[in-house]
Amino acid sequence: MLKTLIKSRISALFASMTQGGKSKNKKRVATSLLIVLFVVLIAYFLFAMGAMAYGLCYMANETGDTYAVFTLAVIISSALCLFGSIFATKTQLFESTDNELLLSMPIPPKYIFISRMLVLLLVNYLLEAIVMLPCMLMYGIVIGYEPLGFVCSLAVFLLLPFLTLAISCIIAWIVSEIASRLRNKTFVTVFLFLVFFLGYMYMCGSIGVYAGSEENATLDLSGLKNTALFYWAGDAMANGSLISLLLFVLCASVPSFLVFFILDKRFISIITTKKAKAKIEYKGNTEKAGGVYSSLLKKEIRRFFSSSAYIMNAGLGNVLCLVMAIAISVSSRELLLELSGEYGMLEAFIPFGVSCVCVFMGSMNLVSTPSISLEGKSLWILQSCPISPRDILMAKLSCHMVICTPLSVISAVILCVAFKISIVYSLFVVLAVLGSVAFTGYWGLFLGLKFPKFDWQxxxxxxxxxFAVFGSMLGSMLFFMILMGIGVLLTPISIILGLMVLIVPPVIISVIIHSYLVNGGIVAFENLKK
Amino acid sequence: MLKILNLTKTYGDKRAVDNLSLHIKAGEMYAFIGHNGAGKTTTIKSCTGLLNFDNGEIYIDGVSIKDDPIECKRKLAYIPDNPDLYEFMSGIKYLNFIADIYGISTQERNEKISKYADMFGLTSDLAQNISSYSHGMKQKLAIISALIHSPKLLIMDEPFVGLDPRAAFLLKEEMRRICDDGGAIFFSTHVLDVAEKICDNIAIIKDGRLVISGKMSHVKGDSSLESVFLELEDKDSAFGKEWDNA
Structure with a gap:
């Protein structure tokens, strides 16, 4: 029975990764492309982590701080596990739609709980492997393992996901509990996740200060010894210290066991208890008649702000861009100015650099991409109403613009002011940001229309x-990275030329996609699900 | 009001609807019955512009759904078999959204919302999110949203599923009123008693082909609709066609 439940969970996990489509060929092509994108993405991460670990291994070997390689690897992988699986934990454990169906069957609730936890654990192992495996490999090549160190490494590798899963469960539980009692569930969920996210980033950032803030560019890794659990893991893996391993095992397994034990005991009550919420009183219809387009736009904006998953996954670039702009202007401005001055690139590269940062962060905004797929089973409403598909598509695009433009422009202005960029160059920076917002909006909508995914629960x-989500994000990033590369080459010739490279191509491509959307796109929308 | 001419729709090799023709005039209430998978929903979705079809033509009040789908959609309202509405909206926001789409004035929408929400007992829940609604409440909201723009033609797929007896009664009353006011109704149902009691006309579909259609009294004669339906289900469609032609 447990085997069947686990099998169905895993097949559901992989089914959600496949791409739906009308024709089998299109489905096959899209799924194949999706798999290729996944492989490329994972290969990129493995390579990036391997390269980073390779450099760190040499540095740590010289200073004798070999534990630092694994301490940093454990910090990074635990962060990746936490943020990669936290939404899955929340939905799988606390908001799963098939709870009632499964509970109505002769299945022990313990099995339902265990099957869910095992699949979440698998996700954590996969995410952990992306960071830990290249680090362990590079450590073996560059420094070499002690026999006991290798055994400890395996033990830490096997135990770490239990800890990250336990932390995910606690955060998801707290968020679900608080959100379920409040009316504005989305706001509370987003706010709490942001608090946890920024708190964790601050913690990692603090470690980074200890590790790498040396003015003479020499790393002082000794600060990592203050990271307790992470240090013990690193020490056990690198030096085979059994005391460190014991401390790590105790600190990781005891809280994990407690969390899993409590969740197991309370599982039925968690998934079956409905929190009482105060009923909102209807006080008559106070809304006035509006136009078709404005009504469609309002609907899209309302949908965005109604879903914490939508906000966190498709609009987080906005928040990160603003946080980064404020952080840079407050703390790192002097350092960056100094570095730029040292390399004699102050005048030429600062406006270009600021544009690159804003544009790149903006490429993480995917508001328009899932907007077609999100219609899901409700697509019949738009398709049976007397609305032009052009209006529907343009409302989805406008929603992207309305949500992404203000924060992106504010971030750009903050950076322009912080770096004392002239008004003329600041205008170019803002134009580059506007161009990138338009590009990500059009590109995302195009892919969303071509590769919709309606078969979601x-x-x-x-x-x-x-495919649309991955293609949109990776495509935008790749596109802007190419433009940045060209811009770097052209900026020494002319600053304006460098900036124009970031402005003109996105605008041209946006115009091309616009002309497609208002012609072929209309037909494509009409034929969705037909 | 609704003219379906030689409608054919295939899914791969399967003919879901095969050369189906029907004519529903203003003032008529037309029931559409058939076994699961007979082609009822495909026919209905084709009529509402939700599905493309391979052959044939569909006219709504004289306008071809192929040539001018938006004009056709202005004249009709559709209620699907499963009311998947925008769960992120409250009931009132959804009704206002639909009213905006159909260009209903503030005063008219307020009157209609008040009238139908009171009628179906949904007024106190209008401020709640649709995600908190039961199936029946969603069905009531879908019905109100369909009635809000006073459609000439109401097309419904299993409209009574999930409705409580009072709401079902009120819907039947409203359907009768629409037809009396010159509108037309075309709906599918598995509840043969309802079809028998309230409909003027009936069409029975089997394996995508129209088995019989016409006035209720002619179709069922002295028998009950149930016995006619079961008899037709057991016989092959060729016999049914002969009966229809006769």
Whole structure:
């Protein structure tokens, strides 16, 4: 029975990764492309982690701080596990739609709980492997393992996901509990996740200060010894210290066991208890008649702000861009100015650099991409109403613009002011940001229309998975990275020329996609699900 | 009001609807019955512009759904078999959204919302999110949203599923009123008693082909609709066609 439950969970996990489509060929092509994108993405991460670990191994070997390689690897992988699986934990454990169906069957609730936890654990192992495996490999090549160190490494590798899963469960539980009692569930969920996210980033950032803030560019890794659990893991893996391993095992397994034990005991009550919420009184219809387009736009904006998953996955670039702009202007401005001055690139590269940062962060905004897939089973409403598909598509695009433009422009202005960029160059920076917002909007909508995913049960699947989402994000990033590369070459010739490279191509491509959307796109929308 | 001419729709090798023709005039209430998978929903979705079809033509009040789908959609309202509405909206926001789409004035929408929400007992829940609604409440909201723009033609797929007896009664009353006011109704149902009691006309579909259609009294004669339906289900469609032609 447990085997069947686990099998169905795993097949559901992989089914959500496949791409739906009308024709088998299109489905096959899209799924194949999705798999290729996944492989490329994972290969990129493995390579990046391997390269980083390779450099760190040499540095740590010289200073004798070999534990630092694994301490940093454990910090990074635990962060990746936490943020990669936290939404899955929340939906799988606390908001799963098939709870009632499974509970009505002769299945022990313990099996339902265990099957869910095992699949979440598998996700954590996969995410952990992306960081830990290249680090362990590079450590073996560059420094070499002690026999006991290798055994400890395996033990830490096997135990770490239990800890990250336990932390995910606690955060997801707290968020679900608080959100379920409040009316504005989305705001509370987003706010709490942001608090946890920024708190964790601050913690990692603090470690980074200890590790790498040396003015003479020499790393002082000794600060990592203050990271307790992470240090013990690193020490056990690198030096085979059994005391460190014991401390790590105790600190990781005891809280994990407690969390899993409590969750197991309270599982039925968690999934079956409905929190009482105060009923909102209807006080008559106070809304006035509006136009078709404005009504469609309002609908799209309302949908965005109604879903924490949509906000966190498709609009987080906005928040990160603003946080980064403020952080840079407050703390790192002097350092960056100094570095730029040292390399004699102050005048030429600062406006270009600021544009690159804003544009790149903006490429993480995917508001328009899942907007078609999110129609899901409700697509019949738009398709049976007397609305032009052009209006529907343009409303989805406008929603992207309305949500992404203000924060992107504010971030750009903050950076322009912080770096004392002239008004003329600041205008170019803002134009580059506007161009990137338009490009990501059009590109995302285009892919969303071409590769919609309607067969979802949970909206997380529409927002996070499918070829459109991956293609939109990776495509935008790759596109802007190419433009940045060209811009770097042209900026020494002319600053304006460098900036124009970031402005003109996105605008041209946006115009091309616009002309497609208002012609072929209309037909494509009409034929969705037909 | 609704003219379906030689409608054919295939899914791969399967003919879901095969050369189906029907004519529903203003003032008529037309029931559409058949076994599961007979082609009822495909026919209905084709009529509402939700599905493309391979052959044939569909006219709504004289306008071809192929040539001018938006004009056709202005004249009709559709209620699907499963009311998947925008769960992120409250009931009132959804009704206002639909009213905006159909260009209903503030005063008119307020009157209609008030009238139908009171009628179906949904007024106190209008401020709640649709995600908190039961199936029946969603069905009531879908019905109100369909009635809000006073459609000339109401097309419904299993409209009574999930409705409580009072709401079902009120819907039947409203359907009768629409037809009396010159509108037309075309709906599918598995509840043969309802079809028998309230409909003027009936069409029975089997394996995508129209087995019989016409006035209720002619179709069922002295028998009950149930016995006619079961008899037709057991016989092959060729016999049914002969009966229809006769």
């Amino acid at each position: 949970n909206e997380n699947v529409a927002v996070k998975q499918g």
